[in-house]
Amino acid sequence: MKRLALTLFGCVALGAVLMGTGCNRSERTADPAAPIRFAFVPQIDNEEGYVGAYRALQAYMAPRLGLPVEVVQLDNANAAIEGLRAGKLDVCNFSPWPFLIAEKKAGLDALLLTMAPGGEPISYHSVLVTHPGTGLRTPEDMVRRARELTFAFEEPVSTSGHFAPRTYLHSLGVSPEKDFKRVLYGTDGVTNLLATRAGRLDVAALSDTSLQRAIARGRLRAEEVIVLWKSPPILSTVIAVRAGLPAALKEKIARLLTELPAASPTHWAEVLKQYSSPSAGYLPAPPAALEPFRRALRDVPGLQLSP
Numbered sequence: 064m065k066r067l068a069l070t071l072f073g074c075v076a077l078g079a080v081l082m083g084t085g086c087n088r089s090e091r092t093a094d095p096a097a098p099i100r101f102a103f104v105p106q107i108d109n110e111e112g113y114v115g116a117y118r119a120l121q122a123y124m125a126p127r128l129g130l131p132v133e134v135v136q137l138d139n140a141n142a143a144i145e146g147l148r149a150g151k152l153d154v155c156n157f158s159p160w161p162f163l164i165a166e167k168k169a170g171l172d173a174l175l176l177t178m179a180p181g182g183e184p185i186s187y188h189s190v191l192v193t194h195p196g197t198g199l200r201t202p203e204d205m206v207r208r209a210r211e212l213t214f215a216f217e218e219p220v221s222t223s224g225h226f227a228p229r230t231y232l233h234s235l236g237v238s239p240e241k242d243f244k245r246v247l248y249g250t251d252g253v254t255n256l257l258a259t260r261a262g263r264l265d266v267a268a269l270s271d272t273s274l275q276r277a278i279a280r281g282r283l284r285a286e287e288v289i290v291l292w293k294s295p296p297i298l299s300t301v302i303a304v305r306a307g308l309p310a311a312l313k314e315k316i317a318r319l320l321t322e323l324p325a326a327s328p329t330h331w332a333e334v335l336k337q338y339s340s341p342s343a344g345y346l347p348a349p350p351a352a353l354e355p356f357r358r359a360l361r362d363v364p365g366l367q368l369s370p
Contacts, residue, residue, distance in 0.1 A: 119333030
C-alpha cells in the first residue's frame, strides 16, 4: 500500500535523503548547522495522524534546537534502517525488533521510550487470528493441524507480526517453515487480517492495535475472526538516534522531547495523534528494557541477525 506523501516546509523525499547531497556520516562534524532528520513510518489506517504529528514535532523542535529540522516519511522500517546506516537520517521510532536490527546494521542508541499515563513504558500485544471456517479455537488446535494450514507473518522486521509470534511458536515446539503447510510474509498486518477473513490465509500474525483499528473503522466485524493467542505486553516504541551524533546534541534532543508535553501542550496534542495508546510523554530508555528481546535473538531459530 502506497503511503501518503508528506508535503511541508523543510521536508525531503526518501530519494533525496538516500541519493542526494544531504548530510552523510561526517557532515555533522563538518557542519554543525546541518539539518536534523527525523524519519517515520506511518501505521496503516493512520497516515494522516502521523503526518500531523511530525509537522507539529518539526515546528516544536526546530526553534529550540537552533537547527533546521527535516522530517522524512518512509514506506517501511527497512528504508529507515538503510537511511540511518548511510548516515542520511538521524532520529527514528522503532519497535524493539527493527531497533535491534538497526542497532546492529546502523549503529544506534536507544534514547527514549513512550510513557503511559501511569509512568510505565507503553506496551501493546501480538495476536494470532484465524477465521471461523478453519474450526481452530485454541493454539493447541493450530499445532495439531499445522500441516494443513497456511500461516502468514508480517514483514520480517515486524515485532508483533514476526518476532513475537515466531518466539511463541518456538515455545510450542513449532518450526514454522517445517511444520506449517505454507508460510508467507505479508506487507502489513491489516492486509493479512483481511486475507484471513476472506479465507485466503488460515492463521495470521499482527498487532492487537491493528486488529482493533480495523474493527473500529469498519473494515471487518469482530466475529469474523477468532483470536487464537495474545502475547504478553510488548514494549511499544524506542526512539533511537544515530550513535555518531554528538553526545550534547543527543542529550538536547532527549531533553526537548521529554519536556514537550509541558512545554508546548498544543504541539503535544498533535504529536499524540500518531500513538494508538494514551501517552503521557517520554522516559529514558534503560538498557534492561531490551534484554528480553536480546535473549530471544540468541535462542529462537529464524531470528538470528546475519554478521
